[in-house]
Amino acid sequence: MGEVAAVTRLLETTALSKTFGGLEAVRRVDFRLERGEIRAIIGPNGAGKTTLVSMISGRIGPTSGRVLFKGRDITGLKAWDRVALGIVYTFQVTSIFKNLTVYENVALAAQRRLMKGALGRLTLPQHILAEPVNRALAQVGLADVGEQDAGSLPYGHQKLLEVAMALALRPEMLILDEPTQGLAPEEITALSLLIRALSRGVTILLIEHNMAVVLDLATKVTVMDKGGLLAEGTPYEIETHPDVQKVYLGL
Ligand SMILES: Nc1ncnc2c1ncn2[C@@H]1O[C@H](COP(=O)(O)OP(=O)(O)OP(=O)(O)O)[C@@H](O)[C@H]1O
Ligand SMILES: [Mg+2]
Incomplete structure (x- = not known):
């Protein structure tokens, strides 16, 4: 070697x-x-x-x-x-909470990272979570839909949300x-572009x-x-x- x-x-x-x-x-x-x-x-x-x-x-x-x-x-x-x-495996964060907002889903992932895997309600203050959450949402292109319920997103966007949750784990x-x-063909194209961008x-x-x-x-x-x-x-x-x-x- x-x-x-x-x-x-x-x-x-x-x-x-x-x-x-x-x-x-x-x-x-x-x-x-x-x-x-x-x-x-x-x-x-x-x-x-x-x-x-x-x-x-x-x-x-x-x-x-x-x-x-x-x-x-x-x-x-x-x-x-x-x-x-x-080391982040998407399986670890794969189930999105459909009745929570997009933002809250990513915030839970960010909180879990900071609390070393502990599960629970969002308890960490906004000023700690906002920066990593907004950055992850922006990376996958979901910054504009943060307040929507995750379950209302099209399936391709739910996949992007899963990636955002993984990114919140740094x-x-x-x-x-x-x-x-x-995924539909156009969703596959979007995800491929994202993966290539992330790979930098x-x-x-x-x-x-x-x-x-x-x-x-x-x-x-x-x-x-x-x-x-x-x-x-x-x-x-x-x-x-x-x-x-x-x-x-x-x-
Ligand atoms: N928890 C488990 N208990 C028993 N057998 C298992 C378990 N997980 C996987 N296997 C078996 O181990 C082998 C490899 O499975 P694995 O899921 O790693 O394959 P894979 O390459 O990911 O397949 P796929 O493309 O279908 O996802 C298979 O024969 C599977 O049935
Ligand atoms: Mg497999």
Whole structure:
């Protein structure tokens, strides 16, 4: 490993494994992510993508193996301690409260960050929450609808709200698990533009089935199959990789 790689390496897993009963959902995965990437993870249903990122975010613990973030072993850390380090998984904030306003939803996320994961009503004073909340809303383009009920937003805007809630947690690495699922084509375009804009300040780890989105956004693609890493490369290399075509694209 060169010195440059050591400096830019954000995340590394070594022999990371997860077994559910007798099923090896993730098998000895050595995964590396450099700062500033938009990394896409693709692979067939059940390949182990969500299980892998769940172990990275701390939502579930591994059966064996290690997770290092900025060179530090975080394998034993709880999810909210990882949030404090900058690891944010959209699953952690995925359920918006439809009867609260857009602003209140993001404020709850900001408060949760400041209160280290504690759930509850909004209790922190406005002057503490307003700045991070308004910034997150502005980043996703929802500043004008802050007072609307979240449930009244079109689905694509609810997805943007989820991203705003994740941003309120101040991620250094943002893990998005199938963010375009269920979106209309124009909503996918808007979300893709947002992800690209965010990637200037945040490293993105994106699980995505939509190959057009993957090829458009990813700086590098990792292919999973049967719990392991099948291939890794540029979008072009992956698109033309014979094993990938066989396993994933069904060609
Ligand atoms: N909590 C769990 N208990 C038991 N088995 C699980 C659990 N979570 C995942 N699995 C199994 O582990 C394997 C990998 O699942 P995982 O959700 O990681 O796949 P995935 O690549 O995210 O798939 P998809 O593209 O469908 O989201 C699957 O066989 C799945 O059924
Ligand atoms: Mg999944």
